[in-house]
Amino acid sequence: MPRPTADRARAHDFRAEALTLGYDKTTIVEDLTLDITPGAITVIVGANASGKSTLLRGMARLLRPEAGRVALDGRDITARRSKDVATVVGLLPQQPVAPDGITVADLVGRGRYPHQGWFRTWTSTDGEIVAEAMAATNTLELGHRRLEDLSGGQRQRVWIAMALAQNTDILLLDEPTTFLDVAHQIDVLDLLLELNRTRGTTVVMVLHDLNLAARYADQLVILKRGSIRAEGPPAETLTAEIVDDAFGLAATIIPDPVTGSPMVIPQGRFHRTGTSAMLG
């Protein structure tokens, strides 16, 4: 449970400044400025090809900006020592890869890389942080198992454990719920919420599912063709008008019966409001 100490998450100022990103000659994200709220969960949503994964990759310095910059505490992340950035910003890629036969404990332990020097001596602090990361993700009892023998949900928890072992204040995740069934999606998102609430980790993630995004986000960033269409708490941003504009989807927004967050009910061509009686 949380204990009253200084809020370290608030120490880091992480923002995209007039960021333009693209591949080869195609510009995907253009002149985008985004302030990440420290200690909050920011969820980036958008239609396919709206640039949400590209934006996340840019913020994780996997893509070099064509213009603008990503600044961490006021300094360009590509200008800082990569290993130093790695102690503050962690990333879980959409489809992480691992060598065959790797054990869970070995994989999670590799998250300690940025904290180790040239001679990489494994300290008891490393051991404790890895154990803590595995305890937090409920993967301790998997330590001796091979990654490839685990289920999709377990594997995703292990990867999150590795990102946690990196012990960063900011954690970026690219569609962490893809390929998971709905129960495991909730499981992973609950885990991230718990980490955010108990450790103060700033979470920035890309999600596909608007209703899950609305439920878990403190800040929602809605992208449309590489620019921010709306930004702010879900209750203020996820309106029928914006959903229609950003996704091209006619929808009715109702309060989520569980959390009260906005819930998007798509209409579709055959189910206009009031016509359900006809089908029933």
Add this chain to the structure above:
Amino acid sequence: MTGVRAAARAPSPSRDSVPDASPTRVAASALAARRQALRRRERRVVTGLAVGLLLVAALSLSVGAYWVSVPDLVATLLGQGTASENFIVLTLRLPRLVLALLVGVAFALSGAVFQSVLRNPLASPDIIGVTGGASAAAVFGMLILGFGALSTSLAAFGGAVVVAVVIYALAWRGGVVGYRFVLIGVGVAFMVQGLLGYLLSRADLNDAQGALLWLVGGVSGARWTNIGVLAALLAVLLPVLWLLSGRLRALQLGDDTATSLGVATERSRLLLLAVAVALAAIATAAVGPLAFVAFVSAPIARRISGTGGLALVPAALVGALITTVADFTAQHLLPGGLQLPAGIITGVIGAPYLLWLLATSHKSGKGA
């Protein structure tokens, strides 16, 4: 809801000091025990391989047309042997053994690094044409330029480096991806084979036979001066590799994860490939392209150690074991007193493994 969130948000325990909650403590010690068990296992594997290597070494030094008993062998190695024993053990057999051992280590580590950096079990210097480049250059030197042993070695080294640079340049698209590197490497290997065939077909029969012998690869031409050069180069390359092994472990997790761990992926990959090419090049320059040693050693070592780790030390020992056993087999174990270059034996071991790998690779397709 907001109240709960705010209350939970504010506190954030300092994270490099772990809370003294006992479950974490217990978990940490359980994990530490687990880590130690893995390390013990790797140490057992390393010890086992080292003992095996020692046995093979003792056999190679004592067995032959003139048998040397173990006590005599020890005495000879300690400088108290008779003149004939000194000649047989120290002049004839020991250089051969040491050379086999060193090139085994070099080939094995080269293959291990290639396969891990490029994340592909087929990405070994003998498959992607790096040792082939060395061969072509060496044969060109021997047949066309009339090179002696030393210049042939230098040509082999140069050929390996040139081919590696060509593959790297062709595979470059704002970065290097493993599978493209491997495909281009396989293509280059075929071109190099074609060149070799052309050179051999144009050569005088006697010269061609000498070149063919070199192409099979063997340690029979061992001399202490060559061994000294090889050992000195290894003494530089192995520590460099050890320093880079942390980055190699990160690169195994893919470029995205490695970058987020703070590894400069392109630069690290280039450095690691340079070390791997140098290892393959010096080994090929010393003994010719010993088939498949680079290709099979690391996968075998990983299978034996079973820890899922990088297993560089076991891989080096497996490589040394393969080359020494192959040379011993080629000298003493063939029917009818037939003596062959060690490269034929390693080829006979390695080719079935390649087939097995190709037949079962549907399982993962990502490999090392």
